[in-house]
Structures are given as C-alpha cells and as structure tokens.
Amino acid sequence: MRCRVCGSTALRGVLDLGATPPCESFLTRERLDAPEPTYPLHLRLCDDCLLLQLPPLIAPEETFVDYAYFSSYSDSWVEHARQLVDGAVERLRLRDGDLIVEVASNDGYLLQHVPAGIRRLGIEPSINVGEAAREKGVPTLTAFLDEIVAAAVRAEHGPAQLVVANNVYAHIPDVVGFTRSLRRLVADDGQVCIEVHHALNLVRHAQFDTIYHEHFQYYTLLSAIRALATGDLQVVDAELLRTHGGSLRIWAAPTATAGPATPEVERILGIERDAGLHSPDGYDDLAPRTERLRQDLLRFLLEARATGLRVAGYGAPGKGNTLLNYCGIRSDLLAYTVDRNPYKHGRFTPGVRIPIEPTEHLDADRPDLVLVLPWNLRDELSAQLAHVATWGGKLVFPLPEVTVVDPAEHAARPDGSAQPVTPVQPVHPVEPAQEVSS
Known part of the structure; x- marks a missing residue:
C-alpha cells in the first residue's frame, strides 16, 4: 500500500477494527441466509504526509450507484446546508448568472436553497438519489466526478464561482485526480468549499464509528492542505464546525489567485499541532x-x-x-x-x-x-x-x-x-x- 497523496510506503497501523461488511449494504430478508462479504477495516497513517487512510478495497462504483443515504432525512443537516448557501452567496458576492456546482449533491438538500437567478448543478453518482433531486427541480448530472466529467461540465456550463464538496473528499480513492477535477470546475477567481470530518476529533475522542469503507481518508487541516496542493488549490480559510461530531470547512482557491490565508488557518493548525497530530506519535492512543x-x-x-x-x-x-x-x-x-x-x-x-x-x-x-x-x-x-x-x-x-x-x-x-x-x-x-x- 502506498499513500494516495504523496506515494510513500511508510504507513503505520493506528487502529484495526477487524473485518466488516460495507456499511450501507443493508440486507433484504431474502439475503439473510446468503454469505456476506467482509473487508478489513484497518486505519493507517502515512509517516511522511500524515494522511490517515484505509486501503482502497471497495471501489466507489460498488457503493454509490444505488445508495441508501438521503441527506434530507436530517432536518439539522438541511438547515446547515441552507446557512452555507446563504453565507457563500454573501461571501463570494454571487450574482445572477453565476454558477454553483455541488459534487456528490445527494438528493438536492443543498442546491435547493440557491437563490433564483444563480445557476446550479449537482453532480451525483447514485441513480436513485439523483432522481430524488431532480424531482425537487434541482438539475443533477448522474456521474462520478473525474477530469473528463469536469471538462465536459465546464465546456457546457462554464466555470463555477463556487464548487461545493461536502463530505465527499474522504470518499475518493484517487485524491489527486479528484482534486484536479475540482480545480477544472472552479473559475480562476472562484472558490472551492469542502467539508470533512476533522481527524482531530476522530483521534481526540476516539470516534471510531466514523471509520468505514466508504471513507478512504481522514483529514487534519494540515493533510488537507497537502492534498489540495496536488490539484493547484490553496487553502485560504478554514472553519471548525460541530457537524458529524466535529468537522472542518475548508475554503480553497486556485493557487495563482488565492492570496494570503486568513489567521483562522494558522489558529486551527496550531490546535492540531498542540494535540500532537503533526507528528506520528500523536496517533498512538x-x-x-x-x-x-x-x-x-x-x-x-x-x-x-x-x-x-x-x-x-x-x-x-x-x-x-x-x-x-x-x-x-x-x-x-x-x-x-x-x-x-x-x-x-x-x-x-x-x-x-x-x-x-x-x-x-x-x-x-x-x-x-x-x-x-x-x-x-x-x-x-x-x-x-x-x-x-x-x-x-x-x-x-x-x-x-x-x-x-x-x-x-x-x-x-x-x-x-x-x-x-x-x-x-x-x-x-x-x-x-x-x-x-x-
């Protein structure tokens, strides 16, 4: 196994949860007597770039084509999405004709809040979930994002002033290719907004249940900065959120136009550093x-x-x-x-x-x-x-x-x-x- 960001082979095991089935493979009654495949759930840390990661044992295509998770069943998550949209429109001064693209847009829980006049497009690989979004009137492309899809979307719709990737950056085994795809979607003067579960809380509070095969990696702000740099994206701001037991919201922009980062980026890096997470030994407990x-x-x-x-x-x-x-x-x-x-x-x-x-x-x-x-x-x-x-x-x-x-x-x-x-x-x-x- 090589680190999927830096390619290093210096990976150490930090938590072995045994072997489990894929977490969203809910069984029908007819399947109860059938054998059920299980896969190792062994979390590793790259000693070089400090990315927490699982081996890519299950391809996303095996999980996300017919999917059991619908974001809109959580009222608080829908409200969280509304607040993000309202804040982003103000933050980026979005106006009529601008484009917001959400990657892994699920059932339209977020894009349904985009104000009239601002264009919107969801990219969602799950056929059943994407259909639920279209029933809400949210334009949704059924596809896994890669560089080919990103180029096609940009050619048809133009560059996006805002690209949202909530709780998907951990779900991609090809981190480098996916990051390049985000860069291709976003305008040169636009921003990418990413939310991920913060590895600080995973380690500090032993949130072991956040580890499952759909998540290929777990980010600190430090490791996210390193991952985004592979696609020519630079972190310009970050926020600590309460969602999902403690998350990071990361704002990134194309490197050439990014400018200096806000003081909040260094503050969060300092919290991680004080918790020992900028050193391999900090994960031993x-x-x-x-x-x-x-x-x-x-x-x-x-x-x-x-x-x-x-x-x-x-x-x-x-x-x-x-x-x-x-x-x-x-x-x-x-x-x-x-x-x-x-x-x-x-x-x-x-x-x-x-x-x-x-x-x-x-x-x-x-x-x-x-x-x-x-x-x-x-x-x-x-x-x-x-x-x-x-x-x-x-x-x-x-x-x-x-x-x-x-x-x-x-x-x-x-x-x-x-x-x-x-x-x-x-x-x-x-x-x-x-x-x-x-």
Whole structure:
C-alpha cells in the first residue's frame, strides 16, 4: 500500500477494527441466509504526509450507484446546508448568472436553497438519489466526478464561482485526480468549499464509528492542505464546525489567485499541532481508547439485558454499522432499530443483521432504553425523541462516552429548534444496572 497523496510506503497501523461488511449494504430478508462479504477495516497513517487512510478495497462504483443515504432525512443537516448557501452567496458576492456546482449533491438538500437567478448543478453518482433531486427541480448530472466529467461540465456550463464538496473528499480513492477535477470546475477567481470530518476529533475522542469503507481518508487541516496542493488549490480559510461530531470547512482557491490565508488557518493548525497530530506519535492512543469505549458499551448493554431492560436503537447510519460490528452487538442486545428512511424499512443491518423498522414501531413497542446510533445529531434527536419520556424510557448515546439522558429534560424552543441537552454524568465505569433504569 502506498499513500494516495504523496506515494510513500511508510504507513503505520493506528487502529484495526477487524473485518466488516460495507456499511450501507443493508440486507433484504431474502439475503439473510446468503454469505456476506467482509473487508478489513484497518486505519493507517502515512509517516511522511500524515494522511490517515484505509486501503482502497471497495471501489466507489460498488457503493454509490444505488445508495441508501438521503441527506434530507436530517432536518439539522438541511438547515446547515441552507446557512452555507446563504453565507457563500454573501461571501463570494454571487450574482445572477453565476454558477454553483455541488459534487456528490445527494438528493438536492443543498442546491435547493440557491437563490433564483444563480445557476446550479449537482453532480451525483447514485441513480436513485439523483432522481430524488431532480424531482425537487434541482438539475443533477448522474456521474462520478473525474477530469473528463469536469471538462465536459465546464465546456457546457462554464466555470463555477463556487464548487461545493461536502463530505465527499474522504470518499475518493484517487485524491489527486479528484482534486484536479475540482480545480477544472472552479473559475480562476472562484472558490472551492469542502467539508470533512476533522481527524482531530476522530483521534481526540476516539470516534471510531466514523471509520468505514466508504471513507478512504481522514483529514487534519494540515493533510488537507497537502492534498489540495496536488490539484493547484490553496487553502485560504478554514472553519471548525460541530457537524458529524466535529468537522472542518475548508475554503480553497486556485493557487495563482488565492492570496494570503486568513489567521483562522494558522489558529486551527496550531490546535492540531498542540494535540500532537503533526507528528506520528500523536496517533498512538487511538487504539487503546477505542477498546475502552467498546468495553464500556458492551458492559452497559449486558447489564441492561441481565436486569430485564429492553433496548432498541434509533437510526441506521453507516457509522452505526461500524459500531455494531466492531462491538459485536447483535439482536440479543439490541432487538431492532428504527429509521426515518423508508428505503431501509424491512431490511437488516449488515453483519450483525439487526432488523430496521419505521420510527412508529418505537412508539408502539415502548422500550426502556433507546440507543441513538447517530449520536452526532444529539440535540436534534433528543428533541425528536422527547416523547420517549412519556413511558419512562431513556436515551443512550454511545459516544464520546456512554451517556444516559432523560428525554424529559430536553425541551424544544418555541420555534421548534433543538435546545442543548442538559449535561449528565457519563456512564464510565457503567453504573449498577438498578441505577441505569432509574
């Protein structure tokens, strides 16, 4: 294996999660007795350029043609996208006739917010998801972005003043080719906006469930700067975001016109440097802390089962499937999970094969504990699940520590937005089972 940015062979293992199935390969009932392929999930670090990466074992074409993830099922993510569009229009002084292109545009969750007069185009490889975008009136090209596609888009539509690549820069095994494609799309005086999960939070908080085969690499700002430079793009600004358990928003421009970076770039680099992430040794604690989190969650669920508490799940995200498989959580510990996405209803999670039900099933069944698998949406989901308190149920968030939340303590603001969850004492070590149920 060679580093996909710098080509170095000096790669060290930093976290081995065993072998798991692809995280979005939800099983139909007819496939339950069929064999299921698994692939190693072994995170490595390049000693030379410090890019965290997985071996490219599964091609994107195997995952993203018929895809189970629809961005619009997260209300907070749609609002996040609206705010990004509004801010970018003001930041870049976009006007009628300018073009915004989003790569991996999913179901139109972001481009639907583009003001009238500004042209928009989505590039989305998943046929089913792209069709959902077109039904919303969002022009969408079904394609994987590469240099040929980028050249064709530029020839037909002209250069884009803004190219958005939210949560896709980690999904591309050919980082260099993809980066060159972004440069080809963007105008010489335009900018590229990229959002990625920040490796600072992955390492600092042992967010091991963000590791799955769709993600080929995990970026610090330092490694992102190095990757973008391969396509003649220079980072001019950066932001720390709360999304997905802690993300980076990176603004980059063609090198010839980029100009100096804002002070925020150096500030974030300093945070990473202080955390030890600009040296290979800074990644050594990830594996032991991940193992401790696994033991905590299993101990909690085993004690809940021993005392007769019924546990169900909420959500069936890709990250949840890494957590379930690495921890070995099967239907004896988690009877089922529910999800808002109808595509997943009646299917089973890959590997551990936990059934997925509509959200209404949770209300009918009334379990004692609800394990929230998309824990990064804690505020939004605590508001949505506040009614669990009506039958005495509690919410359990597995990361960054196993934490039990009484949903009665969570109230929505009058405008319907989420109010921050009242802090509670993390369960570490796990409390006695009698106290967990109180």
